[in-house]
Amino acid sequence: xxxxxxxxxxxxIVMLACGALVIFSRxxxxxxxxxxxxxxxMAGLFVLLEAFFLAAIQVLVYAGAVMVLxxxxxxxxxxxxxxxxxxxxxxxxxxxxxxxxxxxELAVVLRRPVQSLTTGAGEFQxxxxxxxxxxxxxxxxxxxxxxxxxxxxxxxxxxxxKKDLR
Amino acid sequence: MTSAITLNDYLAxxxxxxxxxxxxxxxxxNVLVIYMALEMNLNAANLALVAFSKFNKLPxxxxxxxxxxxxxxxxxxxxLAIIVALFRRNQTVSVDDLKTMRx
Amino acid sequence: xxxxxxxxxxxxxxxxxxxxxxxxxxxxxxxxxVAAILLSFAFTLGLFWAMYSLSKQPDHEVLSVPGPSxxxxxxxxxxRIDFGAIVDRLSILMLLVVTGVGxxxxxxxxxxxxxxxxxxxxxxxxxLFTFSMLGIVLSTNFIQIFIFWELVGVSSYxxxxxxxxxxxxAEAGKKAFLVNRIGDFGFMLGILLLWxxxxxxxxxxxxxxxxxxxxxxxxxxxxxxxxFCGAVGKSAQFPLHVWLPDAMEGPTPVxxxxxxxxxxxxxxxxxxxxxxxxxxxxEALLLIAWIGGVTAIMAATxxxxxxxxxxxxxxxxxxxxxxxxxxxxxxxxxxxxFHLTTHAFFKALLFLCAGSVIVALHHEQDIWxxxxxxxxxxxxxxxxxxGTLALAGVWPLAGFYSKDEILLLALKQNQPLFAIxxxxxxLTAFYMGRELFVVFCGQPRxxxxxxxxxxSPAVMTGPLVLLAIFSIIxxxxxxxxxxxxxxxxxxxxxxxxxxxxxxxxxxxxxxxxYWKPVPSDAPMQASxxxxxxxxxxxxxxxxxxxxxxxxxQGTIAAICEWFDIWILxxxxxxxxxxxxxxxxxxxxxxxxxxxxxxxxxFSIGVTVIIYYVVVK
Numbered sequence: 001x002x003x004x005x006x007x008x009x010x011x012x013i014v015m016l017a018c019g020a021l022v023i024f025s026r027x028x029x030x031x032x033x034x035x036x037x038x039x040x041x042m043a044g045l046f047v048l049l050e051a052f053f054l055a056a057i058q059v060l061v062y063a064g065a066v067m068v069l070x071x072x073x074x075x076x077x078x079x080x081x082x083x084x085x086x087x088x089x090x091x092x093x094x095x096x097x098x099x100x101x102x103x104x105e106l107a108v109v110l111r112r113p114v115q116s117l118t119t120g121a122g123e124f125q126x127x128x129x130x131x132x133x134x135x136x137x138x139x140x141x142x143x144x145x146x147x148x149x150x151x152x153x154x155x156x157x158x159x160x161x162k163k164d165l166r
Numbered sequence: 167m168t169s170a171i172t173l174n175d176y177l178a179x180x181x182x183x184x185x186x187x188x189x190x191x192x193x194x195x196n197v198l199v200i201y202m203a204l205e206m207n208l209n210a211a212n213l214a215l216v217a218f219s220k221f222n223k224l225p226x227x228x229x230x231x232x233x234x235x236x237x238x239x240x241x242x243x244x245x246l247a248i249i250v251a252l253f254r255r256n257q258t259v260s261v262d263d264l265k266t267m268r269x
Numbered sequence: 270x271x272x273x274x275x276x277x278x279x280x281x282x283x284x285x286x287x288x289x290x291x292x293x294x295x296x297x298x299x300x301x302x303v304a305a306i307l308l309s310f311a312f313t314l315g316l317f318w319a320m321y322s323l324s325k326q327p328d329h330e331v332l333s334v335p336g337p338s339x340x341x342x343x344x345x346x347x348x349r350i351d352f353g354a355i356v357d358r359l360s361i362l363m364l365l366v367v368t369g370v371g372x373x374x375x376x377x378x379x380x381x382x383x384x385x386x387x388x389x390x391x392x393x394x395x396x397l398f399t400f401s402m403l404g405i406v407l408s409t410n411f412i413q414i415f416i417f418w419e420l421v422g423v424s425s426y427x428x429x430x431x432x433x434x435x436x437x438x439a440e441a442g443k444k445a446f447l448v449n450r451i452g453d454f455g456f457m458l459g460i461l462l463l464w465x466x467x468x469x470x471x472x473x474x475x476x477x478x479x480x481x482x483x484x485x486x487x488x489x490x491x492x493x494x495x496x497f498c499g500a501v502g503k504s505a506q507f508p509l510h511v512w513l514p515d516a517m518e519g520p521t522p523v524x525x526x527x528x529x530x531x532x533x534x535x536x537x538x539x540x541x542x543x544x545x546x547x548x549x550x551x552e553a554l555l556l557i558a559w560i561g562g563v564t565a566i567m568a569a570t571x572x573x574x575x576x577x578x579x580x581x582x583x584x585x586x587x588x589x590x591x592x593x594x595x596x597x598x599x600x601x602x603x604x605x606x607f608h609l610t611t612h613a614f615f616k617a618l619l620f621l622c623a624g625s626v627i628v629a630l631h632h633e634q635d636i637w638x639x640x641x642x643x644x645x646x647x648x649x650x651x652x653x654x655x656g657t658l659a660l661a662g663v664w665p666l667a668g669f670y671s672k673d674e675i676l677l678l679a680l681k682q683n684q685p686l687f688a689i690x691x692x693x694x695x696l697t698a699f700y701m702g703r704e705l706f707v708v709f710c711g712q713p714r715x716x717x718x719x720x721x722x723x724x725s726p727a728v729m730t731g732p733l734v735l736l737a738i739f740s741i742i743x744x745x746x747x748x749x750x751x752x753x754x755x756x757x758x759x760x761x762x763x764x765x766x767x768x769x770x771x772x773x774x775x776x777x778x779x780x781x782x783y784w785k786p787v788p789s790d791a792p793m794q795a796s797x798x799x800x801x802x803x804x805x806x807x808x809x810x811x812x813x814x815x816x817x818x819x820x821x822q823g824t825i826a827a828i829c830e831w832f833d834i835w836i837l838x839x840x841x842x843x844x845x846x847x848x849x850x851x852x853x854x855x856x857x858x859x860x861x862x863x864x865x866x867x868x869x870x871f872s873i874g875v876t877v878i879i880y881y882v883v884v885k
């Protein structure tokens with residue numbers, strides 16, 4: 001039992017608890033907060049997996065930008081926390097049922113012996129250069145396309161936010 | 167120090183998180199919370215990809231996660247814009263009230 | 270071309286020619302038809318002469334001219350139906366009867382049907398009938414005979430319902446066809462049962478292989494009884510006799526030809542043709558004999574109380590047919606054919622005389638409106654007298670010999686049937702005497718009709734005289750039975766002369782009652798009371814049948830209706846429509862318009878797919 005494993009379990013369990021709380025909180029702002037927390041612990045798991053670059057990106061983009069946007073919108077819409085939404089029992093049962101089914105399938109699959117990949121293995125150590133170099137060489141096209149996509153989505157958002165389309 | 171955590175553990179966590187996400191989409195009535203559960207789903211997928219990347223010693227997993235994060239950000243922006251527009255129209259964010267189909 | 274085909278197809282050609290070409294010219298159509306049958310008769314005579322000469326030679330015992338045969342229907346190895354013609358002693362005799370009596374009646378029809386609107390149709394149907402009847406006689410196998418059997422039924426229907434504007438005639442035609450059909454059903458079953466065991470339809474083959482089939486006696490009896498059903502229908506035996514009296518709705522020459530001489534005799538002919546099928550089974554023979562006997566006596570009792578000149582003769586025909594069938598049942602097909610031949614002559618004669626009387630009195634058929642006609646229609650009277658004596662079995666006319674043969678056979682084998690036969694003979698003389706005396710003797714009962722009565726033209730009286738001559742000579746020297754079966758000796762027992770007393774007694778009795786010009790049957794009615802009502806109403810058999818049909822058919826119809834409404838309509842169609850509606854409405858509930866519901870279904874689908882792709 002070393003630090004690495006302990007940290008893994010801690011991060012994982014807390015993360016899952018946050019996830020549960022995201023779903024079951026009454027106040028949407030509380031849900032958003034727990035989601036931010038979830039992202040942080042996810043970043044922790046990334047670090048344990050030696051994906052430092054991604055951990056940073058996760059905190060910056062997801063927790064920093066996306067969730068802030070969420071909170072802006074929640075505040076903007078001014079949703080009263082006291083708005084009691086009616087508990088639809090059927091939906092709860094359905095949702096939990098689907099979740100349980102999925103988890104059961106997962107368990108079945110994970111019991112099977114893992115086939116490890118042999119090709120192309122070995123060299124990657126997780127350093128930043130090793131991650132980013134393919135990004136700018138092999139995967140240049142998707143990179144540029146993603147940039148374009150961001151532009152397009154920005155235009156879309158602006159358009160959608162207009163009060164009247166004139 | 168060799169770690170006792172195997173790939174399966176990471177995948178199990180990822181799977182559980184994904185299940186939580188789906189449950190959230192079905193259970194909650196508030197559109198924004200549903201959207202947040204969807205983000206949880208994406209994150210679960212990200213975790214799985216990074217785990218594979220680490221244990222199979224390939225950079226592709228992490229590169230894909232990079233793209234996913236970017237695209238997810240764009241998607242959130244557009245989605246929220248739609249929700250805002252919906253709210254402006256119907257004055258509600260409850261999924262139950264957002265249907266016009268008669269029984 | 271083989272002359273046999275000419276005999277068979279000349280009448281068919283006449284039918285076609287009349288139907289297609291000469292319908293507008295009535296006399297021409299009539300002459301075409303008459304010419305055709307005379308042609309057939311001529312060829313038959315020629316064929317007969319050849320066979321007769323051949324039979325006189327000592328070494329020709331089994332006399333059978335090989336007839337032509339065409340393979341008609343062949344299905345693999347299993348079914349082989351030929352279309353052929355068989356010319357042996359039995360068939361040549363029957364051919365003579367059919368074409369001979371037929372020719373006489375065709376000529377007679379020229380006079381009887383003169384002026385009738387549909388004369389062309391009449392002669393076309395008559396030629397069709399002749400063709401069909403000849404087909405039955407010449408058939409070589411069961412399927413061929415069945416085909417012609419049905420054709421004869423069709424001709425009968427057409428001719429009985431000839432005056433179809435009369436509802437009673439149309440009904441009678443239908444009745445004849447339907448009752449016949451019932452008999453044919455049994456016939457067909459018998460044919461198929463036999464084929465199932467023997468795998469062939471041909472008469473000659475069947476006769477050869479029948480002993481080798483190893484059929485159980487039960488099967489043999491069943492086959493015999495079923496095939497006999499065909500004869501029961503066609504020859505109007507009890508219980509399928511009900512159509513024959515109604516068939517008198519047709520024109521009198523038709524009654525003479527079909528329902529006296531030939532068509533009804535087809536049943537007897539068929540039985541004689543396949544006698545080897547029924548002879549091995551004593552139970553079948555007993556059945557046949559008793560049905561014949563019962564028919565004979567029943568019909569004779571009914572005839573005593575009938576008032577229509579043709580109906581009396583119709584019941585008399587039934588009675589004589591009963592004799593013929595009884596003869597077959599007693600193991601004597603030769604005797605049956607002999608009586609068939611003589612009966613053809615005198616019964617046709619009697620019917621034609623009746624037709625002459627009807628025409629003379631302008632279509633009056635009730636005997637109680639006739640009387641004293643012997644002065645006005647002498648030829649008809651003399652020939653009717655000859656026919657009556659022949660029918661009653663008075664020596665030395667033809668009926669004496671043929672009837673006696675049958676009675677002698679009965680005496681040897683089955684005494685109760687002998688008693689029935691003798692009693693029926695007495696009744697025959699009685700009712701024929703009644704008819705003779707009431708119609709021809711004494712004083713006229715309806716003076717208006719009597720004034721206008723006149724003798725028929727020569728074209729009608731000629732055939733009468735011809736048939737009368739044959740009625741006299743046909744029995745002589747035992748030539749007919751000898752020709753049929755050279756091995757059987759003709760027994761002339763003195764008992765025959767003793768039996769002569771019976772018809773004489775019958776005549777005397779009827780003369781005692783009817784010689785004086787009595788106005789009606791009232792005295793008889795009074796003395797017999799309820800019995801008279803019973804026989805006048807034909808033992809109410811028709812009414813019983815109607816009741817049965819009504820209730821059986823009614824019940825079956827009710828069941829079918831219930832089934833149709835409840836099961837097919839409500840359950841089937843209604844169920845389908847309602848079910849589809851319900852199903853549709855149920856599935857529609859899946860479309861709620863709610864996003865989370867859709868998300869739910871979506872996730873279920875994903876889970877299922879993952880299950881089948883990954884987990885399995």
